[in-house]
Every structure is written in C-alpha cells, then in structure tokens.
Amino acid sequence: MKTGIDAISFDVAKIHLPINTLAKARNIEPEKLEKGLGLIKMTLPDTHQDTVVFGANALTKLISDNNINLNEIARIYVGTESTIDSSKPISSFLIALMEQKFGENTLSECDVVDFTFACIGGIDAMQNCIDFVTLNPTKKAIVVTTDFAKYDLNSTGEYTQGAGALAMLITANPRIIAFENIWATSTKGVFDFFKPYRTISKTAITGNSNNEPWFENLESKIEIHKDQPVFDGQYSNQCYMDRTRDAYFSFKKLKNTTETVYDSWKSIVMHLPYAFQGRRMLSEIYALDASKTIISGNEDASEYQNKLKEISKSEAYKEFVNEKLMPAEIASSLIGNLYTGSIFMGLLSTLAHFYDTEKEISGSTFGFLAYGSGSKSKVFEGTIQPDWKLAIAGVNLFETIEKSFEIDFDTYNKLHKKEQKTSIQTPKNEWTLDRIENEIPNLIGARYYKWVD
Numbered sequence: 302m303k304t305g306i307d308a309i310s311f312d313v314a315k316i317h318l319p320i321n322t323l324a325k326a327r328n329i330e331p332e333k334l335e336k337g338l339g340l341i342k343m344t345l346p347d348t349h350q351d352t353v354v355f356g357a358n359a360l361t362k363l364i365s366d367n368n369i370n371l372n373e374i375a376r377i378y379v380g381t382e383s384t385i386d387s388s389k390p391i392s393s394f395l396i397a398l399m400e401q402k403f404g405e406n407t408l409s410e411c412d413v414v415d416f417t418f419a420c421i422g423g424i425d426a427m428q429n430c431i432d433f434v435t436l437n438p439t440k441k442a443i444v445v446t447t448d449f450a451k452y453d454l455n456s457t458g459e460y461t462q463g464a465g466a467l468a469m470l471i472t473a474n475p476r477i478i479a480f481e482n483i484w485a486t487s488t489k490g491v492f493d494f495f496k497p498y499r500t501i502s503k504t505a506i507t508g509n510s511n512n513e514p515w516f517e518n519l520e521s522k523i524e525i526h527k528d529q530p531v532f533d534g535q536y537s538n539q540c541y542m543d544r545t546r547d548a549y550f551s552f553k554k555l556k557n558t559t560e561t562v563y564d565s566w567k568s569i570v571m572h573l574p575y576a577f578q579g580r581r582m583l584s585e586i587y588a589l590d591a592s593k594t595i596i597s598g599n600e601d602a603s604e605y606q607n608k609l610k611e612i613s614k615s616e617a618y619k620e621f622v623n624e625k626l627m628p629a630e631i632a633s634s635l636i637g638n639l640y641t642g643s644i645f646m647g648l649l650s651t652l653a654h655f656y657d658t659e660k661e662i663s664g665s666t667f668g669f670l671a672y673g674s675g676s677k678s679k680v681f682e683g684t685i686q687p688d689w690k691l692a693i694a695g696v697n698l699f700e701t702i703e704k705s706f707e708i709d710f711d712t713y714n715k716l717h718k719k720e721q722k723t724s725i726q727t728p729k730n731e732w733t734l735d736r737i738e739n740e741i742p743n744l745i746g747a748r749y750y751k752w753v754d
C-alpha cells in the first residue's frame with residue numbers, strides 16, 4: 302500500500318513589496334537580489350492576518366475544494382515556527398474555526414498538535430502522519446504549515462520575508478505523490494537561527510531600580526516576544542549545507558546504492574528560504590555524488606571551496622539546476638520565505654509548472670531535501686501518481702499569486718512597525734483576526750477570528 306499527499310491547497314499573503322523597491326531604498330544593487338538570490342517580490346501579512354488566519358484559510362480551501370468529510374479526518378498536525386501562544390497550539394485554533402464553519406463537534410474526535418523545529422516542523426508533522434496512515438490505511442490526516450517570516454529592518458534577512466500557509470491531505474493510495482519509507486536524518490544542536498525569549502530590565506524602562514509594578518508586571522525583568530529571529534546568515538548557510546549533505550549521504554547508505562542518487566530524481570525539492578538557496582547549496586552534493594569524480598573531498602579547505610565555486614558556475618551545473626531545481630524556485634521568487642511551508646510550496650510550484658507546460662510526470666521520482674535551523678535535515682523521496690493532474694487542476698497557484706497587490710515602501714515600513722492600523726485590502730471569502738481580548742482578566746490575550754463572506 303502507498304501513502305502520501307492526496308490533495309494540497311495554499312493561502313499566501315495577498316500584498317507584496319517588489320524586491321526592486323526594497324533594494325533601492327536600502328542602497329543594495331537590485332541585480333544582487335534579483336539575479337544573485339532569485340528574488341522578485343516579498344509577501345506581507347495585512348493587519349487582519351496572522352498565522353492562524355493563513356492556516357485556517359488554507360485548511361478551509363482544502364476541505365471545501367476536495368469535499369472532505371471531516372468525520373474521516375483523524376489528525377490535523379501543524380508545522381509552524383510562528384506560533385501566537387506558548388501553550389495553546391495553532392491547531393487548537395484551527396479546530397475551533399473549522400467547527401465554526403463546517404458544524405459543531407465535526408472534529409471533536411480529531412487529534413491535533415503543533416510541531417516546532419524551525420523550517421522543518423511541517424516535514425516532521427507529515428512524516429508522523431504518513432506513519433499513522435500507513436498503520437491505519439482507512440484513516441486520513443491533514444498537515445498544515447503556517448508561518449510569517451519577518452526579519453529586522455535593514456538586516457540581511459529583510460529581503461527574504463514572506464507569509465502564508467499550505468494544507469495537505471495525507472491518505473492511503475494518494476492522487477499526487479506517494480513516499481518511499483526511507484527517511485534519512487542529520488541533526489546537530491547549533492545556534493544558526495533562533496527566536497529566544499528576550500528580556501529587558503525594568504530599571505532600563507522606568508529609570509529607577511525600585512522594581513515597582515509596571516503595567517501589572519511584578520518581575521524586575523520584562524520578557525519580550527519578537528517574531529524576528531536572531532541569526533547569522535552565512536553560518537546558517539554552512540549549517541544548511543552540512544546537514545543536507547550528511548542526510549543525503551545517509552539516504553544513499555539507507556538505499557544501499559552506489560549509483561548517483563540525484564540522477565534518479567526528476568525534480569529536487571529543497572527548503573527554500575529564498576529562491577536560489579537550493580542551487581547555491583547543492584553544488585557540493587552534486588560534485589561529491591557525481592558519477593565521474595569532479596571533487597575528491599581530499600582538497601585543502603580553500604581549494605575545496607574554490608572548486609565548489611567553479612562547479613557552481615559551470616554550464617553542466619547550470620543545466621542540472623534548470624532541469625531539476627528551477628520549477629520549485631518559481632513560486633519562491635514571487636512569495637519569499639514561508640519557513641515550514643517553503644518545501645511544500647516548492648513541490649506545488651514544481652507540479653504547477655509541469656501542469657501549465659503540459660508535461661506528463663506520472664511515475665517519476667522527486668527527491669526532497671528538508672532543512673530546519675537549530676539544526677536538522679531530512680532527505681526522502683516520493684513517486685508522482687497517475688492522478689496528480691486531476692488533484693491539482695483547481696489549485697491555480699500562479700494565477701492566484703499573480704493577483705497580489707503591490708504596496709509602496711512607506712506602507713511596508715508602517716506594516717513592519719505595526720503602525721498601520723487599518724487593512725490594506727478589504728477581506729473577502731476568508732478568515733480575519735477580529736479582536737484580541739484586553740479586559741476580561743481570565744481571557745486576556747484570547748484571539749477571536751471570524752469568517753468574512
């Protein structure tokens with residue numbers, strides 16, 4: 302029996318800033334961002350949107366477009382690194398909203414939980430659901446990934462921002478892709494990118510050291526939550542390269558093959574924090590697993606790096622990228638980073654590209670290289686199923702992204718600094734954040750959402 306993705310839907314932020322506008326404002330050569338990193342637009346949440354809204358929109362679409370009977374859904378597992386509560390998971394909000402829309406108690410026997418491991422939490426959620434469905438083939442599960450990749454103004458992450466969610470139905474005998482049961486993992490506990498609890502002393506805020514109550518905070522230190530990560534961009538790239546390389550060669554060992562693994566993959570779908578990350582990071586694996594030796598691994602460090610650079614600029618590598626990686630990059634260039642959703646958006650982008658260009662890919666194998674900072678990589682593969690076209694015919698990925706609304710730099714700044722108080726676009730046929738409770742003591746901070754027709 303096969304297990305995998307039967308249906309897929311998405312909801313990405315509907316407003317964007319062109320990368321060219323950002324580059325000019327920041328005095329960065331636009332060509333560096335457009336041609337060097339593959340960026341065209343970055344999407345941003347409107348004032349009425351958060352990660353619950355994106356997740357709920359993607360899930361509502363998945364359920365409606367595929368006429369899913371909610372009684373059949375045994376699990377809804379969420380991958381996110383942008384949660385809005387340290388205790389109540391996003392999946393708990395999603396259950397409430399789906400019952401609001403599709404009927405009370407329709408999901409009361411459904412198991413729900415969030416998975417957090419930076420950008421790889423969605424893959425962890427999916428692997429778990431696949432194992433579950435393999436053991437219980439009559440049951441179905443849903444994986445939702447939802448994130449807001451927000452970086453500090455003027456940081457090197459600023460041009461890679463993005464926001465949105467995907468939802469995937471996991472079943473036996475799926476219509477889109479069936480995964481092989483070989484999962485290779487590489488893990489190392491590092492600080493390449495993280496979102497710590499930060500503190501600021503009350504003395505620094507009030508100017509005295511009496512520890513007087515400050516807006517009901519009795520502690521002498523005030524805790525601050527920020528959506529923006531603490532990170533070291535180049536170090537995070539090195540961790541990405543090291544983990545994916547190690548997981549790739551573990552995968553090769555688990556497959557027990559001496560053949561070049563990537564040669565058997567029609568497409569390679571990687572975690573893309575920005576469009577060209579995959580092509581910039583994959584040259585090492587491309588060289589080390591080549592059928593004809595192009596790098597031995599015995600070179601000294603600088604010679605090794607020089608050779609990798611040379612390989613990454615070669616015509617053969619460019620062709621390889623064009624054939625195996627480019628389809629996954631298209632959506633990323635137009636959206637930005639979706640953290641947990643990026644690898645699934647890469648898959649959807651690849652499928653939509655082959656659908657639009659009328660290529661038959663049924664029976665071909667895709668390789669997946671997932672990465673989450675902190676850090677972990679998983680490598681696995683799946684085979685495209687005969688009904689893949691039928692299953693994605695109504696998804697309309699590129700048509701939907703095309704309709705995104707352009708904002709100017711001033712509006713971008715206001716949104717980033719939370720100075721924008723009203724919605725840029727009037728919500729229609731979607732969930733919105735209605736209000737956050739700030740008076741009733743035992744409901745302080747509770748977030749309430751509503752569906753807008």
Ligand SMILES: CC(=O)CC(=O)SCCNC(=O)CCNC(=O)[C@H](O)C(C)(C)COP(=O)(O)OP(=O)(O)OC[C@H]1O[C@@H](n2cnc3c(N)ncnc32)[C@H](O)[C@@H]1OP(=O)(O)O
Pocket residue numbers: 330332333334336337338420457458461494532533534535537538541572573574575578581638640672673674
């Ligand atoms: C965050 C996650 O989602 C998890 C992860 O994957 S961690 C790994 C990725 N890390 C991140 O995304 C963290 C946030 N991002 C960043 O800090 C940065 O965007 C980054 C580190 C990823 C990139 O850093 P950067 O300093 O902006 O770019 P840099 O590494 O110098 O690369 C610029 C590229 O543009 C090219 N370039 C520069 N000027 C150019 C021009 N005028 N024309 C064409 N190309 C140009 C450079 O040659 C270089 O490409 P190659 O190395 O492939 O040749």
